[in-house]
Amino acid sequence: MTADAVQTGRSIGLLRRTYRRSPPAIIGGGLLLVLAVAAVAAPWLTPYAPETMDFNAPLAGPSASHPFGTDNFGRDVLSRVLHGYRVSLAVAIGSVAMALVVAIPLGLVAGYYQRWLDNVIMRPMDVIMAFPAIVLVVAMAGFFGQGLVLMMLALAIVYVPIIVRVMRGAALGVAGELFVEGARARGASDLRIMVRHVLPNAITPVFVQASVLMGIAILLEAALSFIGLGVEPPTPSLGLMLAEGRSFMGRAPWLVIAPGLAIVLAVLGFNLLGNGLPALSGPRRGR
Amino acid sequence: MPLTQFVVRRLILLLPVLVGMSIVVFLLMRLVPGDPASVILGLRATPQGLAVIRDQLGLDLPITQQYLHWVGNLLQGDLGQDYRSNIPVTTLLADRLPVTIELTLLALVLALVIAIPLGVRAGVRQRGLADKGAMTLGLLGISIPDFWLGIMLILALSLGLGLFPSSGFVPLSDGLFANLRSLFLPALTLAVGLSAVLVRVTRAAVAEVQERDFVRFLQAKGLRQRAIVYRHVLRNAGIPIVTVIGLQFGYLLGGAVIVEEVFSLPGVGRLIVSSTLERNYPVVQAGMLVIALMFILVNLATDILYAVLNPKIRDAYR
Amino acid sequence: MSLLDVRGLTTEFRTEQGWRPAVSDVSFTLDPGEILGLVGESGCGKSTAAYSVMKLLGANARIAAGEAWLGGENLLAMDDNALRKLRGDRLSMIFQDPATALDPAITVGEQVMETVREHLGLDRRAARARALELFRQVGISDPERRLSAYPHQFSGGMAQRIALAIAISCNPEMLIADEPTTALDVTIQAQILRLIKTLLVTERRSAVLLITHDLGVVAQICDRVAVMYAGRIVEVGDVRSVFADPLHPYTRALLDALPTHEVARGALATIEGRVPGLTDRPSGCSFHPRCPHARPVCATELPPRVRPSPGREVSCVLHTADG
Numbered sequence: 001m002t003a004d005a006v007q008t009g010r011s012i013g014l015l016r017r018t019y020r021r022s023p024p025a026i027i028g029g030g031l032l033l034v035l036a037v038a039a040v041a042a043p044w045l046t047p048y049a050p051e052t053m054d055f056n057a058p059l060a061g062p063s064a065s066h067p068f069g070t071d072n073f074g075r076d077v078l079s080r081v082l083h084g085y086r087v088s089l090a091v092a093i094g095s096v097a098m099a100l101v102v103a104i105p106l107g108l109v110a111g112y113y114q115r116w117l118d119n120v121i122m123r124p125m126d127v128i129m130a131f132p133a134i135v136l137v138v139a140m141a142g143f144f145g146q147g148l149v150l151m152m153l154a155l156a157i158v159y160v161p162i163i164v165r166v167m168r169g170a171a172l173g174v175a176g177e178l179f180v181e182g183a184r185a186r187g188a189s190d191l192r193i194m195v196r197h198v199l200p201n202a203i204t205p206v207f208v209q210a211s212v213l214m215g216i217a218i219l220l221e222a223a224l225s226f227i228g229l230g231v232e233p234p235t236p237s238l239g240l241m242l243a244e245g246r247s248f249m250g251r252a253p254w255l256v257i258a259p260g261l262a263i264v265l266a267v268l269g270f271n272l273l274g275n276g277l278p279a280l281s282g283p284r285r286g287r
Numbered sequence: 288m289p290l291t292q293f294v295v296r297r298l299i300l301l302l303p304v305l306v307g308m309s310i311v312v313f314l315l316m317r318l319v320p321g322d323p324a325s326v327i328l329g330l331r332a333t334p335q336g337l338a339v340i341r342d343q344l345g346l347d348l349p350i351t352q353q354y355l356h357w358v359g360n361l362l363q364g365d366l367g368q369d370y371r372s373n374i375p376v377t378t379l380l381a382d383r384l385p386v387t388i389e390l391t392l393l394a395l396v397l398a399l400v401i402a403i404p405l406g407v408r409a410g411v412r413q414r415g416l417a418d419k420g421a422m423t424l425g426l427l428g429i430s431i432p433d434f435w436l437g438i439m440l441i442l443a444l445s446l447g448l449g450l451f452p453s454s455g456f457v458p459l460s461d462g463l464f465a466n467l468r469s470l471f472l473p474a475l476t477l478a479v480g481l482s483a484v485l486v487r488v489t490r491a492a493v494a495e496v497q498e499r500d501f502v503r504f505l506q507a508k509g510l511r512q513r514a515i516v517y518r519h520v521l522r523n524a525g526i527p528i529v530t531v532i533g534l535q536f537g538y539l540l541g542g543a544v545i546v547e548e549v550f551s552l553p554g555v556g557r558l559i560v561s562s563t564l565e566r567n568y569p570v571v572q573a574g575m576l577v578i579a580l581m582f583i584l585v586n587l588a589t590d591i592l593y594a595v596l597n598p599k600i601r602d603a604y605r
Numbered sequence: 606m607s608l609l610d611v612r613g614l615t616t617e618f619r620t621e622q623g624w625r626p627a628v629s630d631v632s633f634t635l636d637p638g639e640i641l642g643l644v645g646e647s648g649c650g651k652s653t654a655a656y657s658v659m660k661l662l663g664a665n666a667r668i669a670a671g672e673a674w675l676g677g678e679n680l681l682a683m684d685d686n687a688l689r690k691l692r693g694d695r696l697s698m699i700f701q702d703p704a705t706a707l708d709p710a711i712t713v714g715e716q717v718m719e720t721v722r723e724h725l726g727l728d729r730r731a732a733r734a735r736a737l738e739l740f741r742q743v744g745i746s747d748p749e750r751r752l753s754a755y756p757h758q759f760s761g762g763m764a765q766r767i768a769l770a771i772a773i774s775c776n777p778e779m780l781i782a783d784e785p786t787t788a789l790d791v792t793i794q795a796q797i798l799r800l801i802k803t804l805l806v807t808e809r810r811s812a813v814l815l816i817t818h819d820l821g822v823v824a825q826i827c828d829r830v831a832v833m834y835a836g837r838i839v840e841v842g843d844v845r846s847v848f849a850d851p852l853h854p855y856t857r858a859l860l861d862a863l864p865t866h867e868v869a870r871g872a873l874a875t876i877e878g879r880v881p882g883l884t885d886r887p888s889g890c891s892f893h894p895r896c897p898h899a900r901p902v903c904a905t906e907l908p909p910r911v912r913p914s915p916g917r918e919v920s921c922v923l924h925t926a927d928g
Contacts, residue, residue: 127307130579132541135559139575142563143315219432223545226434227560242435249438250446260435268430275426500705506661507700508720508771509693518719522710596710598755 018280025276031269039085048076050083050236068258071241072248077255081262084238087231088266090148091221092214095155100210103160104199107167111202112175112194122168125161133158137220141229148231151224155217166209170202177201208274215270222263238263297590301583308579309361312572313354319568322346328370343367366576367569369562376573379558384577386456387554390547391539393470394477395532402482403521403528406489410524411516413494421486428483433542437476437549444472454551473550477542481535488531492524499523526596533589537582544578607634607674608812609658609779614671614681616650616657618883625883626669627653629836635779638806640813642827642844644820644859646880650836651816655781657681658814659696660688675779694724697772701784703764707756713767714752717774724775739770743800762793766800773804779812780805786822798826820863824848829916832856835881835891842917852919854896890921898923 019026038045048054048066053073062069068077110121128136140154174180175198183193218238224230225239233240238259245255324340325332341347345356360367366376405424408417445453457469496502497520505515544556551557555574562570616628628650635641643651656662658673658680673680675696680688692698700706707716717739718732727735733752740748743766756764765785772780782801786794805811815827823830823844830847832840832855840853851857881887887894893903900922908920 123303124307126304127311130304130308130583131311131575132537132544132578132582134541134544135575135578138544138559138563139315139571142566142571143319143568145320215430222432223434227545227548228564229560242438246438249442253442256435256438256442260432260439263432263435264427264430267432268426271426271430500700500702501708503661504698504700504706504768504771505708506689507659507692507698508723509689509691510719510723511689514719514723519708519711523708525710598710599757 022276022279024272025280028269028272028274028276031265032273035085035266035269036089038082039089042079042082042086045082046076046079048079050075050080051234052076062254069252069254071245071252071255077241077258080236080241081238081258083236084241084259084262085266087148087235087237088218088221088263091152091155092217092266092270094149094152095159095217096210096214098152098156099159099163099213100206102156103163104167104206106160107164107206108171108194108199108202110164111168111171112190112198114172114175118168121164125164128158128161129165133216134220134223137224138227138229141224146229146232148235151221151230155220159213159217162213163206163209166205167202170205171198174198174202204278208277211270211274211277215267215274218263218266218270222259293594294587294591297587301587304583305580308576308583309358310354312575312579313357315575316568316572317350317353340370361576366573369567369570376570379570380555380573380577383553383555383558386552387540387543387547387556388581389459390470390473390477390552390554391536391543393467393474394481394539394542395536397474397478398481398485401478402485403489406486407493407516407521407524409486409490410493411497411520418490421490425483425487425490428479428486431479433476433480434545434549436479437473437546440472440476441550454549456550456552456554470552473546473552476546476549477539480542481539484531484535484538485528489524489528492527493520496520496523522596526593529589529592529596533586536585536589540578540582608637608639608676609635609814610672610674611654611658612672612674614654614657614673615669616653616662616671617667617669618653619665619667620884622884624667624669625886627666627836627883628657631671631833631836631838633831633838633841635812635814637778637812638810639829640802640806640815640827642823642830643814643816643833644818644823644830645833646818648880648882649833651833652783654833655698655783655814655816659692659698659781660685661692661698690724693720693771693777694775695778696781697775697777697779698781698783699765699768699772699785702788703761703768704756704788706768707764709756712753712755713759714754717752717767717771720771721774735774736770739774740767742773742804743767743770745770761789762797765789765793765797769797769800769804773809776809777811779814781814781816783816784818785815787817787819794822795825798822802826820848820859832859835886837891837920838918839892839921840917840919846914846917852913852917852924853892853921854898854923855892858895 015026043049053075054070058070058072066076066078068081070076071080106121110118136158137151137154140157141151144150144154171194180193180197183197188196221230221237222239222242225237226243228243230239231237233244241259242256245252245259249256322337324337324346328336328340345353348356364377366380368375369379401424405417405421408415409421412418440451441453444450451472452469455469457465459466493516502515502520505519510518540556543554544559546552547554547557548560555577559571559574559578562568562574611634612632614628614631615626617624618627631650631654633641633643643655645651653662653666657668657671660668660681662668668681671681675691680691680696683691707713714733714736717736718729721727721735722729722732725732725735736752737748740751745751745763745766756767759767769785780801785801786797789797801813801815805813815822817823827844829841829843831838832847832853834855840847840851840856842852847856848860851860881891881894887904889905890896890899890903890908893899896903902922908922909925910918910920911924912918913924
């Protein structure tokens with residue numbers, strides 16, 4: 001056997017073991033991988049560009065050349081869905097990444113030091129969480145303007161308190177453990193204890209939450225674009241496609257079915273992944 | 288009465304959040320790029336108009352005084368005016384609020400009707416048929432966008448079968464049946480997501496309570512399974528369930544924003560969306576405040592219900 | 606005729622290696638007005654044996670063989686609903702930890718009343734009157750007020766009295782008491798034991814199956830005792846003669862571990878070795894690895910059950926004809 005084959009065999013073995021430990025994580029992760037690859041490879045997967053109009057074939061039903069049909073401008077729905085995924089995934093990853101960067105240190109500090117620092121950090125979080133996410137995001141779009149980056153920013157603002165809460169709760173639990181006491185007794189600095197001992201042992205619920213929030217980001221992006229406060233045409237966003245397709249849904253139901261199913265698949269992927277993650281992270285302890 | 292004391296204490300704890308909320312809503316307006324007065328008037332801005340708005344908002348004052356001025360008006364029930372129609376925002380909200388409240392309450396009832404029996408069955412007998420149904424609902428319900436579900440329901444039940452109107456609202460004064468019929472699809476749309484969360488929590492809570500010692504004693508007492516499950520287990524499981532309902536009410540209110548748009552219902556959510564699209568800021572601000580206030584009040588009610596359900600908590604406030 | 610006659614009871618648990626017996630071929634009888642102590646270390650199957658009689662087992666357990674006759678009926682062959690009607694009525698039970706045995710969300714009065722309403726068909730007022738009377742019987746002062754209190758407002762001893770009130774509410778023919786005093790203070794223990802004896806035996810001529818790991822408790826109130834080890838009953842006899850002259854080496858070890866033979870308290874001190882788990886039960890006599898008198902045959906063959914004198918039973922080769 002060649003080294004490559006051995007390597008492949010090992011990878012398959014690892015995959016199989018992982019699947020046995022947590023089927024949802026592998027199904028969800030696999031689903032997302034397929035969708036992400038399809039989004040990236042969209043130009044090669046379909047012969048049509050998302051903006052190319054074909055006035056000879058408006059509202060054409062699903063066929064071999066247009067598997068998901070065409071819209072009122074004769075644009076290929078499959079191509080638009082795949083390009084829509086680019087926007088969805090960009091918003092999902094961008095917003096959650098931004099939120100994580102801010103929220104992890106805040107939550108860690110709040111959970112580790114507790115007392116007044118905890119209050120200083122958590123009370124403002126309560127205030128943001130007093131608004132339903134969509135209301136805040138809609139308002140921010142209204143006040144500060146629309147567009148991809150602004151939307152990511154708005155979502156990140158909504159997400160920060162959610163992640164801070166999870167991080168804080170997990171850090172609070174870990175901070176009381178013996179190995180943290182031990183590190184303190186050995187004279188480790190607070191920063192070192194937080195980064196080396198508390199964070200690695202408290203991060204799993206944060207990743208779970210992050211996965212779920214990415215799914216919600218896809219939902220919120222679609223919702224916002226649907227009501228006209230998200231990305232603007234002609235950018236192919238799944239929510240925008242739904243809004244445009246609504247007017248024709250009696251005649252061309254595929255216009256609302258395809259993008260909707262596409263959203264469901266992606267969100268399902270993130271939710272499955274989030275559900276499956278805890279089973280994968282065995283008990284880990286800092287030294 | 289101990290419960291009054293409990294409520295008072297919770298209200299005091301709410302004050303900082305209320306203040307914080309008002310600051311956020313106030314700041315949104317002041318952080319808008321450009322001069323708020325010209326933003327409000329947009330293309331219709333005239334020097335006189337701008338001066339009137341500046342004076343109304345107290346824009347020449349320091350920012351803290353502007354805030355106090357604004358909160359002062361707020362407390363007197365003055366939420367400003369719709370700058371297009373000059374109708375007081377309070378009047379607008381008073382028209383729209385009942386629709387949103389009815390929609391969310393109906394959705395809550397539907398969600399409970401769907402989720403509680405299913406979740407209880409799933410929790411009592413894990414790995415059974417009900418459990419599989421509960422798991423499926425729990426996963427799909429949170430993965431399906433509510434506005435798309437709404438569209439699909441319209442496609443199937445309104446356009447397809449003609450069972451329900453596809454949009455519009457029939458007020459209660461035109462008859463209860465017509466009213467409920469106009470709200471059924473939107474409420475169902477909203478309910479699915481909530482019931483997904485509820486069914487998971489119910490299942491987990493019931494399964495946990497089911498394992499407790501007192502359940503075995505109830506069996507040893509020879510009570511019927513139904514009595515054990517619905518009288519004892521569900522009551523004990525009710526504490527986490529009620530907590531989640533409170534937390535998820537925000538989801539209902541948020542969902543209402545989109546669902547009202549899909550079904551063209553004249554509620555607060557649609558008012559917020561249309562005002563946002565028109566950059567009609569005072570209306571957006573007022574709408575946000577009202578929604579957040581409802582959310583907070585529901586959470587307060589949840590806390591009280593929580594205390595009623597849990598005698599130990601109630602005693603802590605004796 | 607005996608009130609309860611358990612024959613050849615075998616109950617199995619699901620383990621990673623398949624179904625394994627937690628209780629093997631257990632037989633005992635119980636007469637009206639009698640208190641039988643079922644003793645053994647934790648994990649010996651004594652609680653499982655008792656729960657099997659009431660068919661109160663979890664999904665991971667099953668009764669593989671045996672009969673349990675109460676009057677003319679085999680409890681183990683009854684359908685679920687008929688057995689449910691029996692529970693709490695003719696056959697009742699109290700548990701180890703009174704603090705967790707009552708529903709924390711409902712007043713204790715309701716919990717007494719629902720039992721008598723279910724079995725005796727009383728209306729609310731009659732049920733309340735019955736609950737008051739029961740509270741007085743178990744020695745709860747100010748019963749009117751206490752009826753509307755919640756379980757957490759009672760001490761462990763008081764909560765056990767309430768559980769006992771519920772258990773006797775329908776005048777059962779038999780009570781199964783699973784370590785009823787283990788979670789309580791020593792002084793309270795004695796009160797509860799006395800109460801069980803008075804309410805069940807003296808006033809109702811009911812039988813009590815008392816499950817305990819504490820030979821001191823057995824000495825205090827039991828008439829007879831059955832000693833269990835690794836799922837089997839190894840010795841049965843009246844308390845006085847078993848304590849005076851234990852026949853099985855395990856019984857002797859248990860008694861030797863007591864501070865003195867008369868002292869009415871104290872948990873078992875440890876015996877050399879450990880109690881085997883469900884999946885590693887030794888062959889032959891399960892006790893042989895720990896037994897000072899073990900012979901080669903003990904490792905291969907199950908010791909026969911013998912009756913050396915009237916009313917006494919032992920399963921050990923030391924007491925067979927050639928032993």
